[in-house]
Amino acid sequence: MSNESVNSAARAHCGFRARLSAMLIVMSAHATPEDVERVCKRIEELGFKAHAMPGANRTAIGLTGNPGPVEPGFFEDLPGVAELIPVTHPYKLVSRELKPDNTEIRIRDVVIGGPEVVVMAGPCAVESEEQTIRIAEKVRAAGAHLLRGGAFKPRTSPYSFQGLGLQGLKILAKAREETGLPVVTEAVDGESMELVEKYADIIQLGARNMQNYALLKQAGKARKPVVLKRGMSATLEEFFLAAEYIMSEGNYQVIMCERGIRTFADHTRNTLDLSIVPAVKRISHLPIIVDPSHGTGKRHKVAPMSRASVAVGADGLIIEVHDQPEKALSDGPQALLPEAFESLMEELRQLAPVVRRTITTSCKSPVGTSSGAHSPAR
Numbered sequence: 001m002s003n004e005s006v007n008s009a010a011r012a013h014c015g016f017r018a019r020l021s022a023m024l025i026v027m028s029a030h031a032t033p034e035d036v037e038r039v040c041k042r043i044e045e046l047g048f049k050a051h052a053m054p055g056a057n058r059t060a061i062g063l064t065g066n067p068g069p070v071e072p073g074f075f076e077d078l079p080g081v082a083e084l085i086p087v088t089h090p091y092k093l094v095s096r097e098l099k100p101d102n103t104e105i106r107i108r109d110v111v112i113g114g115p116e117v118v119v120m121a122g123p124c125a126v127e128s129e130e131q132t133i134r135i136a137e138k139v140r141a142a143g144a145h146l147l148r149g150g151a152f153k154p155r156t157s158p159y160s161f162q163g164l165g166l167q168g169l170k171i172l173a174k175a176r177e178e179t180g181l182p183v184v185t186e187a188v189d190g191e192s193m194e195l196v197e198k199y200a201d202i203i204q205l206g207a208r209n210m211q212n213y214a215l216l217k218q219a220g221k222a223r224k225p226v227v228l229k230r231g232m233s234a235t236l237e238e239f240f241l242a243a244e245y246i247m248s249e250g251n252y253q254v255i256m257c258e259r260g261i262r263t264f265a266d267h268t269r270n271t272l273d274l275s276i277v278p279a280v281k282r283i284s285h286l287p288i289i290v291d292p293s294h295g296t297g298k299r300h301k302v303a304p305m306s307r308a309s310v311a312v313g314a315d316g317l318i319i320e321v322h323d324q325p326e327k328a329l330s331d332g333p334q335a336l337l338p339e340a341f342e343s344l345m346e347e348l349r350q351l352a353p354v355v356r357r358t359i360t361t362s363c364k365s366p367v368g369t370s371s372g373a374h375s376p377a378r
């Protein structure tokens with residue numbers, strides 16, 4: 001059938017049968033790749049977008065881009081189609097209805113969303129090559145799996161340090177070479193997104209940009225995983241819909257991140273809403289990590305809330321560490337000292353098995369010049 005004839009057939013069916021405004025097409029366990037391909041092709045002929053999500057037992061295909069109901073008859077008789085499921089939420093691709101099993105996201109040797117709890121650590125901002133590499137080596141030695149550090153900083157005040165930009169990304173790439181740690185760093189706009197995609201291993205989208213829809217769409221076209229931080233006033237549904245924006249553009253590698261919300265509480269910079277972790281896990285297949293640094297804003301709260309995050313089922317943590325927090329160009333008061341980070345890692349390693357998780361201690365040898373200088377972390 002040509003596109004036009006399928007489209008006019010779609011229009012002709014309107015009003016004659018009960019239609020599903022949003023649906024997932026669940027393939028049978030025996031469906032062949034050709035069956036899946038045929039359904040995707042039919043979706044595209046109708047002018048919509050197909051999202052095939054292979055699962056442990058079956059593939060489900062999400063359909064997006066339909067402004068209104070879609071006639072089930074277009075799919076129900078295709079070979080391999082087991083079931084058409086109406087979607088009950090405004091989001092589709094993030095949901096376990098589409099993909100019952102957890103999404104695991106691999107970044108070099110690290111897997112986020114699997115049995116391991118993954119720890120990302122480093123300074124709030126890349127301030128210099130020396131500072132970044134020094135801290136990267138310390139967090140690596142303590143057992144961190146990824147290096148964090150902002151090169152583009154979304155600051156509340158225009159007079160605050162805005163980050164080193166491209167130079168900061170180059171420093172992060174050098175730190176990765178020296179330590180072997182993959183890098184996560186923030187993109188704040190279209191231009192920085194392109195650069196971050198090129199230099200980093202994970203693109204971070206900050207709380208302030210969780211509802212920057214143009215940026216979310218651009219992240220959806222990127223080929224790197226995205227850490228999506230929860231907006232300061234975002235409901236669970238808004239958080240999911242932000243992830244849905246990214247996924248609807250074809251990037252399914254989204255890591256949700258709870259980083260605290262704005263409440264009346266004034267003993268803490270933000271209120272770290274750990275109850276969102278099981279809420280996300282219940283509805284979505286996506287991994288969720290916790291940022292106890294921005295979530296509390298106070299150094300003394302970071303370790304307890306990190307332990308709580310692991311206890312509540314988080315797939316990982318992103319923690320700010322600085323060895324001279326009093327001189328830090330941003331977020332010094334919430335940075336853990338490297339020694340405190342090291343003991344926290346030790347505690348987390350002991351805690352994780354209680355909730356049937358593990359924290360890997362093996363680090364690959366660094367590939368850079370200083371490789372011989374570092375022994376694998378424990």
Ligand code: PEP
Nearest residue numbers: 150206207208229259294
């Ligand atoms: C950060 O991670 O440095 C940051 C700015 O985080 P958030 O967007 O959560 O404030």
Ligand code: MN
Nearest residue numbers: 124320330331
């Ligand atoms: Mn920060």
